[in-house]
Amino acid sequence: MSVQMIQPKPAPKLRLKGISKEFIAPRTGQRTLAVADFNLDVQPGEFICIVGPSGCGKSTVLNMIAGLEKSTSGSIEMDGKAISAPGAERGVMFQDYALFPWKSVRDNVGFGLRHGTAGAGMAKAEREDRINHFVQLVGLKGAESKYPHQLSGGMRQRVALARLLANGPDVLLMDEPLGALDAQTRLVLQVELLRIWGETGNKDDRKTVIFITHGIDEAVFLADRVVVMSSHPGRVSAVLDVDIPRPRTEEVRLDPRFAELSEEIWSLIRDEAYRAIA
Amino acid sequence: MSMNVNTRPADVMPPWAKAITLPIILVVIWQAWAMTLPETSPAPAPLKVVQSFVELTASGELVWATLQSLGRVLAGFAIALAAGLSLGVLMGSSRMVRENLDPIVESFRPIAPMAILPIAILWFGTGTPAALTIVAYAAFFPLLINTIHGVSRVDRQLIRAAQTMGISRLRIVIAVVVPAAIPSVLLGSRLAMGVAWTAIIAAELAVGAKSGGGTSGGVGQMMFVFYAYSIDLNGIVVCMIVVGVIALLIDRLFRLVERHLLPWRN
Numbered sequence: 146m147s148v149q150m151i152q153p154k155p156a157p158k159l160r161l162k163g164i165s166k167e168f169i170a171p172r173t174g175q176r177t178l179a180v181a182d183f184n185l186d187v188q189p190g191e192f193i194c195i196v197g198p199s200g201c202g203k204s205t206v207l208n209m210i211a212g213l214e215k216s217t218s219g220s221i222e223m224d225g226k227a228i229s230a231p232g233a234e235r236g237v238m239f240q241d242y243a244l245f246p247w248k249s250v251r252d253n254v255g256f257g258l259r260h261g262t263a264g265a266g267m268a269k270a271e272r273e274d275r276i277n278h279f280v281q282l283v284g285l286k287g288a289e290s291k292y293p294h295q296l297s298g299g300m301r302q303r304v305a306l307a308r309l310l311a312n313g314p315d316v317l318l319m320d321e322p323l324g325a326l327d328a329q330t331r332l333v334l335q336v337e338l339l340r341i342w343g344e345t346g347n348k349d350d351r352k353t354v355i356f357i358t359h360g361i362d363e364a365v366f367l368a369d370r371v372v373v374m375s376s377h378p379g380r381v382s383a384v385l386d387v388d389i390p391r392p393r394t395e396e397v398r399l400d401p402r403f404a405e406l407s408e409e410i411w412s413l414i415r416d417e418a419y420r421a422i423a
Numbered sequence: 424m425s426m427n428v429n430t431r432p433a434d435v436m437p438p439w440a441k442a443i444t445l446p447i448i449l450v451v452i453w454q455a456w457a458m459t460l461p462e463t464s465p466a467p468a469p470l471k472v473v474q475s476f477v478e479l480t481a482s483g484e485l486v487w488a489t490l491q492s493l494g495r496v497l498a499g500f501a502i503a504l505a506a507g508l509s510l511g512v513l514m515g516s517s518r519m520v521r522e523n524l525d526p527i528v529e530s531f532r533p534i535a536p537m538a539i540l541p542i543a544i545l546w547f548g549t550g551t552p553a554a555l556t557i558v559a560y561a562a563f564f565p566l567l568i569n570t571i572h573g574v575s576r577v578d579r580q581l582i583r584a585a586q587t588m589g590i591s592r593l594r595i596v597i598a599v600v601v602p603a604a605i606p607s608v609l610l611g612s613r614l615a616m617g618v619a620w621t622a623i624i625a626a627e628l629a630v631g632a633k634s635g636g637g638t639s640g641g642v643g644q645m646m647f648v649f650y651a652y653s654i655d656l657n658g659i660v661v662c663m664i665v666v667g668v669i670a671l672l673i674d675r676l677f678r679l680v681e682r683h684l685l686p687w688r689n
Contacts, residue, residue: 212587231589233588235587243581245581247602257588260598312588
């Protein structure tokens with residue numbers, strides 16, 4: 146008899162089972178199926194990127210995991226418990242950052258700690274330490290007292306990231322967070338994001354991430370697995386393992402495997418992309 | 424060498440200098456014209472207006488009347504603020520409330536403040552309560568409309584962001600909706616204060632007409648007395664200038680408060 150240990154597969158952090166979402170237009174009553182039969186298990190500490198053509202329902206899936214929208218059918222579970230409402234354990238980073246314009250950088254980062262469940266019962270000193278830590282981590286030292294309108298796009302994005310992390314969520318839901326940035330800033334922040342996520346550190350310390358993007362190279366660079374979606378209705382057309390070792394640096398982009406994976410994803414969405422602009 | 428636009432002589436003058444140049448020229452012309460009239464003419468003249476201003480100030484009458492009018496404006500504004508804010512937050516946050524109340528609000532809004540004077544006088548007499556009613560009525564609508572606007576236009580995304588931080592509904596109203604609506608509320612306050620000041624002068628003028636003078640006080644009443652009893656045009660002009668200057672000061676004060684309270688808007 147072999148004594149080989151069979152590694153039990155860890156329980157998924159997130160389990161999306163047969164999710165669908167139907168929108169009903171308020172006046173006409175016209176129904177649109179935005180997402181159909183979406184299935185996905187996400188392991189703890191896994192970095193998942195969802196790519197797909199515009200309007201494929203990527204953001205809808207994210208919003209349902211966040212609890213901001215209800216699925217029409219199917220179930221979403223986190224740690225085995227059904228999700229029905231938003232909660233601080235699932236932090237969201239919005240495409241437009243959604244920073245509070247009347248709050249300074251510091252107060253934006255500490256907003257959830259001050260008003261939300263994440264900071265309940267936390268002593269003021271501890272809260273301050275935490276804010277300092279994340280302000281420093283995302284490289285905002287010295288800009289703490291500025292208001293969002295005084296910051297560049299890249300800086301705002303950092304504030305949003307620090308705010309997301311300061312609440313200590315288990316799952317990070319990121320909706321095209323780098324979408325509005327110029328190409329150079331994007332590349333820099335992709336590397337930064339992996340550093341902050343803890344790529345170089347212990348695997349168990351990493352957060353579970355669902356990251357939505359329309360950038361194929363961005364998805365390959367960041368993800369452990371890439372979920373490719375097709376549209377009308379939005380459904381999973383493929384899930385690809387990105388077998389490029391971590392930590393990943395800029396050189397990864399020159400790796401032949403990087404090009405292969407990018408090409409494969411592109412081939413999956415190419416037809417739809419062309420059809421969309423035809 | 425090319426001429427720089429910024430160094431043109433006209434732009435060397437500071438804004439305040441530009442603002443007073445034309446008025447000074449007009450006053451000089453006015454005085455010149457007045458000096459061609461006989462000494463007994465009742466027509467107002469700048470020097471006589473200044474003389475009248477000095478006398479009215481020295482006797483304390485003008486200061487007292489101004490304070491009375493301002494006090495009424497503040498009291499009426501406070502009533503309007505309480506009513507406008509609470510109703511505005513309700514109407515701005517609940518579609519149901521808004522759709523039910525909107526027709527009522529919109530049918531009262533075009534009724535000029537002075538048009539409710541007859542009812543106000545019949546109910547409250549010719550004293551301060553009637554004047555307050557008119558001021559509060561006038562100031563209520565700008566406050567209400569701007570509060571509704573501010574509350575209902577709060578960026579949905581900010582509310583969603585707060586929800587994902589595990590912030591309760593009530594706390595979201597306090598920490599997100601209210602601060603987001605403040606710029607609109609301040610704008611509404613500034614407009615409300617302006618119409619309140621306009622309304623109080625008109626109300627005092629009209630209330631004075633019925634009471635026969637002397638009882639209700641205020642700048643408007645003072646003007647009425649000059650008009651109906653002493654036929655003092657210079658006094659009336661003094662009152663008009665005071666009204667104008669105070670309106671300007673109120674406006675500037677509110678802009679200053681806005682800039683101070685909203686450092687995050689540039």
